[in-house]
Each structure stands twice: as structure tokens, then as C-alpha cells.
Amino acid sequence: MSVQQQTLFTGVPTFADLSAREILLKAPLPERTDTYTPIAHGQIMDQTQSSLQKLGFKVTHTHYRAAMDGNLGQAEYHLQYGNDPEMGLMVAWQNSYNKMASFKYAIGAHVFVCANGMVAGDLGAYKRKHTGEADHESVGMIETYLKDARVIFDRLVADREILKEKELNLRKMAELMGRMYVDEQIVNSTQLNIMKRELENPSYHYGVPVCNAWTLYNFATHAFKEDSPRNWLKRHKDLHSFFAKEYNLDSYETPVDAVTIEAGGRDLATPVLSTIPVQEKIVLSTTTYDDIFDMF
Numbered sequence: 428m429s430v431q432q433q434t435l436f437t438g439v440p441t442f443a444d445l446s447a448r449e450i451l452l453k454a455p456l457p458e459r460t461d462t463y464t465p466i467a468h469g470q471i472m473d474q475t476q477s478s479l480q481k482l483g484f485k486v487t488h489t490h491y492r493a494a495m496d497g498n499l500g501q502a503e504y505h506l507q508y509g510n511d512p513e514m515g516l517m518v519a520w521q522n523s524y525n526k527m528a529s530f531k532y533a534i535g536a537h538v539f540v541c542a543n544g545m546v547a548g549d550l551g552a553y554k555r556k557h558t559g560e561a562d563h564e565s566v567g568m569i570e571t572y573l574k575d576a577r578v579i580f581d582r583l584v585a586d587r588e589i590l591k592e593k594e595l596n597l598r599k600m601a602e603l604m605g606r607m608y609v610d611e612q613i614v615n616s617t618q619l620n621i622m623k624r625e626l627e628n629p630s631y632h633y634g635v636p637v638c639n640a641w642t643l644y645n646f647a648t649h650a651f652k653e654d655s656p657r658n659w660l661k662r663h664k665d666l667h668s669f670f671a672k673e674y675n676l677d678s679y680e681t682p683v684d685a686v687t688i689e690a691g692g693r694d695l696a697t698p699v700l701s702t703i704p705v706q707e708k709i710v711l712s713t714t715t716y717d718d719i720f721d722m723f
Contacts, residue, residue: 447491447500448472454497457524464561466530468500471520471566475504478570479518484508487515488542492656498525501656503544505537508580513634514538514587516580518573519546521660523557528657530555530565532572534579535663536587541631543648545583546663547671586667586676593640593674600626600638603673607647613665618650625649644670 445453451468459465479486488505501521508516514536521531532553535546553572555565595603604622607613614622625646626637633642644666651662670676 447493448489448502450493450497451491451500452497454493454500454524459562462558463526464557464559465524466522466555466557466562466565468497468522468524470562471522471530471569472502474566474569475502475518475520478573479504479506481570482573482576484516484573484576492659494656495525495527499523499527499656501659503537505542506576508577511584513540514545514580514584516576517544517546518576519544519660521656523657526557529557530561531660532565532569533660533664534573534576536580536583538633538645538648540633541645541649542652543645544651544659544663545587545644545648545667546660547579547583547586547667586671587641589674589676590641590644590670591635591639594636595638595640595643597638600643603643607666607669611665611669613662613669614647614650618647618654621650622646640670640674 452472454468456467457463457465476486485507486504487507488503490503490505492501493499500523502519504518506516506518517535517537519533519535521528523529533546535544537544553568555561604614604619604626608616608619622643629637629642629646630649631645633639633645635641647666648663651659651666654662667676
């Protein structure tokens with residue numbers, strides 16, 4: 428009996444029969460308390476879609492992730508924008524019903540050849556705890572936030588071009604991978620193994636040699652594809668911050684809003700790009716990992 432037939436027979440589809448989007452929509456919304464304000468997954472979906480349509484963006488692909496019976500959710504929206512031959516605009520969000528993760532919203536990019544994501548650590552990132560008027564404020568800010576999407580995307584393209592100019596040798600590739608795993612804990616052991624396999628036999632060609640900063644960036648985002656909804660957005664942001672510090676990317680030196688909004692926080696009608704000061708550039712010390720691949 429097929430899944431469809433089984434669903435029709437029982438009249439009650441199981442979680443295994445549902446798409447991730449359906450799981451998120453069917454998950455029960457928790458009750459509001461004095462200290463906790465739930466934000467409905469469906470409300471985020473509806474507001475995102477309506478705001479994108481109002482601003483003239485066409486959605487070409489959506490991808491939802493659900494965990495813990497829909498209590499943890501994450502979504503990506505790939506958008507038609509501009510004429511860049513390698514990347515397109517992307518919007519992503521994360522939400523939870525079990526207090527395990529705050530509501531996060533980010534504007535980034537996706538790579539055409541592999542559908543890998545690109546989300547800057549301090550660029551185009553919004554975070555809101557589930558308190559106070561979070562349900563109204565978070566959903567209400569989506570359209571305002573999306574108005575800066577074009578500017579953010581153009582800066583990510585500039586970051587990509589800088590990374591493509593950084594040719595590396597195998598020793599430097601190993602060092603950076605080791606620092607992502609040991610120092611920064613951006614990747615876990617499974618993801619590090621995926622990156623090692625990609626280094627030995629790449630699944631995609633990114634328009635530059637294998638030993639290149641842009642290729643290494645994509646090895647990591649490729650390894651993130653099957654990550655939990657709770658970690659997916661944070662890993663992408665942490666990864667971009669790592670490369671931004673390493674190679675002095677513009678998006679790190681002049682970040683857009685990456686602030687946690689509390690009840691009664693900043694006026695959400697204020698354009699994001701006009702309110703955030705330039706941060707000081709941080710330079711990490713370089714650590715060499717000669718034997719990182721001996722771990723496998």
C-alpha cells in the first residue's frame with residue numbers, strides 16, 4: 428500500500444507521510460504566558476510570502492525543515508533577482524515552539540550550481556526572543572527588513588569575489604578546516620568528514636580551483652545541507668563571520684543589523700541599514716594544523 432493510499436485509508440496522516448511544511452503547519456501552537464510568547468510558523472510563512480510579493484520578488488524555490496514534530500522549524504526561499512550568473516537572493520527563517528531557539532530571520536544568497544546557502548554573520552540578520560509582543564513585532568518587521576534585501580545581496584556578491592581571489596595550498600586548506608572544527612566549532616566531526624571528502628573529490632565546480640577560499644566556503648555549506656533546523660542558520664552565519672575575519676570582507680567591516688530585539692526594543696519602522704554603526708575589524712591569530720587529516 429502506498430503512502431497516499433494509506434493516508435486516505437486511515438484518514439489521519441502520520442508525520443512520516445507529511446512534508447516538512449505540513450508538519451510545521453500542523454504543530455500545535457503553545458499557549459502564551461507572562462514570560463513566553465509563541466510565534467506561529469504559519470504566520471511567518473504567510474507574511475514572508477505576502478511581503479515578497481508586495482516588494483516584487485518572485486519565489487523560485489522553497490525548502491522547509493522540521494524537527495521534533497514541528498516544534499523546531501526552518502525555511503529557505505530562493506528568489507529571482509538580478510543577473511548574477513552564480514548566485515541568487517535567499518531569505519531564511521528559524522522558529523521554535525519549545526523555547527529551544529529564538530525567532531531568527533536572515534537575508535542571504537544561494538549558489539546556483541549546488542543550492543548551498545550564504546548568510547553573513549552580522550549582515551542582514553534579525554533575532555527576536557519569544558517574549559512580550561514578539562508575535563506582532565517579529566512578523567511586522569518582515570516587510571521592512573526585506574526592503575534591504577537587494578543591498579545585502581550585492582554585498583554578498585562582493586564578498587564572493589574577494590574569496591575567489593584567495594588561492595590556497597593544501598596546508599592552508601587543512602589549517603582553515605581544522606580551525607573551523609577545533610577553535611571555532613563551526614563544523615562538527617561529521618561535517619568535517621564531508622568537507623574532507625569534497626576536498627578529495629568535489630561534487631561541484633565553483634568556478635575556481637579546488638584550493639581556493641570560495642571553494643572551501645562551499646565545502647562547508649555543502650556539509651550543512653542536512654543540518655538540524657536549530658543549527659542551520661547559525662552555522663551559516665558563523666561560517667561567514669569566520670571567512671570575513673580571515674579575509675577582511677566588507678560585510679564584516681560594515682555590518683547590517685544583527686541585534687536581539689527585546690519587548691519595547693528599536694522602532695521596527697526604521698530602515699535597518701541606517702541604524703547600525705560600523706564595528707571594529709577583528710583579526711584572529713593564525714593557528715597551523717599540520718596533521719588535521721591524520722584524525723581520519
